[in-house]
Amino acid sequence: MLAFGEVQTGLLQNSTALSRRATEKLIASAVDERVRTVERPIGRTSSSDQLEGVDCMLPTVSGRQTRGVGTVLARVAIVGGHAVQGSACVQVVPAGNPTRLPWSHYLNQPGQLEAIGKLDLKDVALGVVNGTSTPKSLELGAITTRMVDTVQRAQLIDHAPPLRASRTRLRWTAQLDQALDEPEGTFTLISEELRTIELRMPVTDLRSVEVLCEDLALHDWLLTTVLSVVEAALTHDHSRAERVSRLQPLLEHLLHLWMPAAHVPDQLLPVWAALDQRPGLTRQWQSVVARIRDQITVETLDRLQAVDVRRPSGRIPPPAG
Amino acid sequence: MTVPSHSRRIVYRETAADRAPQSVGLSHVSIELGHLYMEDLQVPESESRLAEYFRSVSYWVKSVESMGRWGTTSPRISTCFLIDDYFSRLDEPRVIIKKVVDAASKSGLAIDYIARESSCAEFGTAQLARQVFDRIVPEPLPGANGSRPPVKESGWLANGRRSFDPSLEPAMADQSWHSPEQSAANRHSIFMDVQIRDSLWSCSFLAAVWQLLRLGLLRPEEKQLTKPVPLRDEFPSDWSELPPVIKLTATKNPFCAYRSFSILPTRFMEVEMAARTVLHQVELDPLVLEDLNGRASLEGIQLPPGILDRIDYAFINDWSPTTGR
Numbered sequence: 001m002l003a004f005g006e007v008q009t010g011l012l013q014n015s016t017a018l019s020r021r022a023t024e025k026l027i028a029s030a031v032d033e034r035v036r037t038v039e040r041p042i043g044r045t046s047s048s049d050q051l052e053g054v055d056c057m058l059p060t061v062s063g064r065q066t067r068g069v070g071t072v073l074a075r076v077a078i079v080g081g082h083a084v085q086g087s088a089c090v091q092v093v094p095a096g097n098p099t100r101l102p103w104s105h106y107l108n109q110p111g112q113l114e115a116i117g118k119l120d121l122k123d124v125a126l127g128v129v130n131g132t133s134t135p136k137s138l139e140l141g142a143i144t145t146r147m148v149d150t151v152q153r154a155q156l157i158d159h160a161p162p163l164r165a166s167r168t169r170l171r172w173t174a175q176l177d178q179a180l181d182e183p184e185g186t187f188t189l190i191s192e193e194l195r196t197i198e199l200r201m202p203v204t205d206l207r208s209v210e211v212l213c214e215d216l217a218l219h220d221w222l223l224t225t226v227l228s229v230v231e232a233a234l235t236h237d238h239s240r241a242e243r244v245s246r247l248q249p250l251l252e253h254l255l256h257l258w259m260p261a262a263h264v265p266d267q268l269l270p271v272w273a274a275l276d277q278r279p280g281l282t283r284q285w286q287s288v289v290a291r292i293r294d295q296i297t298v299e300t301l302d303r304l305q306a307v308d309v310r311r312p313s314g315r316i317p318p319p320a321g
Numbered sequence: 322m323t324v325p326s327h328s329r330r331i332v333y334r335e336t337a338a339d340r341a342p343q344s345v346g347l348s349h350v351s352i353e354l355g356h357l358y359m360e361d362l363q364v365p366e367s368e369s370r371l372a373e374y375f376r377s378v379s380y381w382v383k384s385v386e387s388m389g390r391w392g393t394t395s396p397r398i399s400t401c402f403l404i405d406d407y408f409s410r411l412d413e414p415r416v417i418i419k420k421v422v423d424a425a426s427k428s429g430l431a432i433d434y435i436a437r438e439s440s441c442a443e444f445g446t447a448q449l450a451r452q453v454f455d456r457i458v459p460e461p462l463p464g465a466n467g468s469r470p471p472v473k474e475s476g477w478l479a480n481g482r483r484s485f486d487p488s489l490e491p492a493m494a495d496q497s498w499h500s501p502e503q504s505a506a507n508r509h510s511i512f513m514d515v516q517i518r519d520s521l522w523s524c525s526f527l528a529a530v531w532q533l534l535r536l537g538l539l540r541p542e543e544k545q546l547t548k549p550v551p552l553r554d555e556f557p558s559d560w561s562e563l564p565p566v567i568k569l570t571a572t573k574n575p576f577c578a579y580r581s582f583s584i585l586p587t588r589f590m591e592v593e594m595a596a597r598t599v600l601h602q603v604e605l606d607p608l609v610l611e612d613l614n615g616r617a618s619l620e621g622i623q624l625p626p627g628i629l630d631r632i633d634y635a636f637i638n639d640w641s642p643t644t645g646r
Contacts, residue, residue: 032455038335039335051604053465055462055464056465072467088467099507102601104601107601107603138466
C-alpha cells in the first residue's frame, strides 16, 4: 500500500510562545472545537483531522492518467507554542469500480484515495517525490498551505514574530508493508525550502507514518532555521553585540523545541535513530547550539571585561560569602 | 543516543488527549411512524385522516417486526413520531400530542417517543443542525485537486456539478451552456441540489439530522436528546417548554437504534431524497461508529458499514377516500 503526504512547517507569527490554553483557543477558532493536546515531553496541540474531497489525477512521472477519488486528511498543529505545522496525507488503493460511487462511500474511508484506471504505485510515488504536477493533478501543498494560513492569519496572534524564519516543506511517500522487518528510507534536501523522504514501513497505519513525518519536518525546520540565523549573524561583519542580539531570540524561543521522536510510535523510532547516525541531525544541532552559547558566553565575557577595565582597582572582587 | 530506547514497562498516557463519546441506549430498530406538518393537524378532518393513515402504517409496523433482518429473533423495536414545531407553532402540545396518540391507538399502534423538530435544529446548548453542518465534507467535483478551498457557504448542497448558463453571467459569455451532472451518475444523471438553510434550517436538512440522531450517530452533551424524558400527561402549554424528545409508554426499548425504518406519507419522498443527498456528505465521528459497531458485535450483529444502508423507508399515500382529498 502506498501512502504519501506533505508537511509544511513555519514559525507562529506571534512575539512570544503561546500558552497551552491560548494555543487551543487559536486552533479551535481557526479550525474547530475538536482540539487535541499532548503535553509530554513537549506541548503539541493539533486540530482534528479535516477531510477534503478530491477527484483528480494522481501525480506520476510517466504521465499515466490515473484518477484518484476520495478524501485527503489535513490538520494543523502548534508545537511548543512556537512552530506551526500544516499536514496533509492520503493512502492510495485500487478502486473496486470503474466509475465514481456515491460520496458517502469515500467519506467512510477517511484519508483513502481510490485509484480508477491502471495504477502503478512506483510511478505515483516517484511522481509525488519529483513534484511532477499538471494543473489537473493532486496538490497536497495547496492544502497544507491553507492549513498553516488558517492559523497564521488569525486575529488571536500579534503577527510580530521574534525572528524571521521561512517555511519548509517535507514531501513524503511511504510503502506500508507489514512484511518488512525494519523501516527504511531516503531523506533528500531538494532545495532550501523543500525536502523529501521516501519510506518503507512495517506498519499499515497511515497516521503513525504521518506523525513520524511531522516530527522529522519539525526538526528539519528547527535545524534549518537555526543554521540560517546563525549563518546570517556570524558570516556578516556585525559587531559582537549585534551578533548576540541576533542569536538571542534562538536561545529564548527555539532551542528548547528540539525533542526528537517525541510523539513517534515505538516501531518507527529506528528511522530517527538512523537519521541521527547519518546525516547526524542531532550532532549538527548540538554543535550549532554549542556555537550559539559560545558566542553569547564570549560576548558576556567581553562585557564583564569592559566593566572590569572601568573599575579603579582593575580587579573583579571575589564572590561574597 | 537521543532517541529513547524501547522500554515497554512504563505506559504513559494523557487522558485529556483521549476522547470518548457519550453512551446511549440502543434498540435494534427505530420505527418512525410518520411526520406531519402542523397544518396537517389543524384541518377539521385531521383526526379521521390520521386514524386512516395509522391504519395503513400498522401493517407496515407488523411487517417490520417480522422481517427477520435485524440480526436477532427478538428485536428491540421502538416507535417514534416527529412533530413540526420549528416552522409553525399552532395548538399547544397537549392537544396535538393527544390527537396523534389517540389516532394511532385506534389501530393498536403505540407511539413510544415523540420528538420536536425544533430540537433537531437547536436545544439548550446543543446545536445539532450546526454540528452536522460543520461536519459536511462537500463532495468534490471531477477535477477538484485540493488547489481551491471547498465552498459550502451558499446554503445549498448538490450531488454534482450545477448547470451553467452564460446568458445569466455576461462576464463569462465566452463559455457555452453545460448541463448539470451528477458526480456518481449511473450513465444518466439525477442531479439534486438541496437547500440547507436560509434564515432557518431546511426541512430536508433537519430530516437528515433526525436520522442521525435516531441512529445513535450524534452524541450531544444535552442528554435529553438521546435519553427521552418520560411524560404521559401534564404537558406544558408551550412547545418550547416540552423536552426535546418525550417518552410516552413504558417501553424498555431505547429511542436510538442500530437501524432506522421510516414510514412516511409519500409526499415526504423528496424530503428524504434530499436528506440522503446531505447524509452522503456528512463526516461521522469515527469513535461513535466504532462504539456502534462494537456494541452491535457484542450482540452478534454486523451493521452495514455505510450509514445510508442502515435506513429503510416505506412511503404511503395519505390520501384516503373518506376525506375526499
